[in-house]
Each structure stands twice: as C-alpha cells, then as structure tokens.
Amino acid sequence: MxxxxxxxxxxxxxxxxxxxxxxxxxxxxxxxxxxxxxxxxxxxxxxxxxxxxxxxxxxxxxxxxxxxxxxxxxxxxxxxxxxxxEKQEDEFIARLRLSSLMWAVVVNYVLLLLALLFVYGMSFFHVMVYNMFTVLLIFIARFNYLLYKNNKTVSDEK
Incomplete structure (x- = not known):
C-alpha cells in the first residue's frame, strides 16, 4: 500500500x-x-x-x-x-480525496475552456489570476461537502 x-x-x-x-x-x-x-x-x-x-x-x-x-x-x-x-483517515476518506481532486480539476478546466472562448483582454488576465487558486479552492469545497454529506448520512442512520 x-x-x-x-x-x-x-x-x-x-x-x-x-x-x-x-x-x-x-x-x-x-x-x-x-x-x-x-x-x-x-x-x-x-x-x-x-x-x-x-x-x-x-x-x-x-x-x-x-x-x-x-x-x-x-x-x-x-x-x-x-x-x-482527517481525524480518522481511512480508505474511504482517501477515495473521497481522490474523487474530489479529479472533480476539481475537471471543473477548473471546463471553466478555463469557457473563459478561453468567451473572455478577452484584461478580463482574461484577471480570470487567469483567479485560475491560480480555483483547483485548490474547488477541491477544498468539494471534499468538505462530501465529508459533511457523508457525516450527515451516517448520523441520520443512527
């Protein structure tokens, strides 16, 4: 492993x-x-x-x-x-991490593709500056959302 x-x-x-x-x-x-x-x-x-x-x-x-x-x-x-x-890091959390990272990269590049098609001039420069942070921020948001959703589901089952 x-x-x-x-x-x-x-x-x-x-x-x-x-x-x-x-x-x-x-x-x-x-x-x-x-x-x-x-x-x-x-x-x-x-x-x-x-x-x-x-x-x-x-x-x-x-x-x-x-x-x-x-x-x-x-x-x-x-x-x-x-x-x-996480406080309890296991294979399920590792799988959530990986899927969140893949999801963040795909969403980031879809947004970048849309920016390449529809944003020009200095506005495009601003989009590229924000793009430095988007993969990381989307990953954090997605991973924590999935953790929250999973914890809520587990607590509802109890």
Missing part, C-alpha cells in the same frame, strides 16, 4: 486561520483595488515588465505587497487545509 504524504490533522486549523483571512482580503482587494501604504516596498524581481513593454530582469522594483500577501495566505492556508489528515 502506498503511504499517503499528508500533514498531521493539527495543521488543518492553522490552514483555516490563514485561508479565511486571505480569501476575505483577496475579495476586498479585488472589489476595491485597496493597497495598504505600509506594504509598499522594494522587492527583488526576477522579471518585471512595465506598461510600455520595457522588461527588466533580476532587479529590485518598488511594489505594493498587499495582493501578494493575500495570495500567499490563500495558497499556504489552502494547501494546509487540503493536505492535512
């Missing part, structure tokens, strides 16, 4: 504590274009292209870290939530 490479269950709580504020911050930043002044700083950049198309590589550039911080919280928190064991 192949050993699952999952984190201990205690990391799930930490993941939720990072993921939820990251999602809230990301929604607020997206809706209002908010940038915290205290998060403006010079950062090392591997590649940076300005609006005129001039590209610079391996340099320091002044950026606002607000959106980046929200993205980091979403990614790290989401990965901790997604890859932490």
């Amino acid at each position: 192949i050993k699952n490479l999952l984190l201990p269950n205690r990391y799930k709580w930490l993941g939720w504590c990072l993921l939820l504020p990251g999602l809230i911050a990301g929604i607020i930043i997206t809706a209002t274009d908010y940038e915290a002044n205290w998060l403006s700083m010079r950062m090392f950049s591997i590649a940076n292209q300005d609006l005129l198309g001039f590209a610079r590589y391996f340099t320091f550039t002044k950026v606002n870290f607000t959106g980046t911080l929200a993205g980091i919280l979403i990614l790290v928190g989401g990965m901790l939530v997604a890859f932490s064991r």
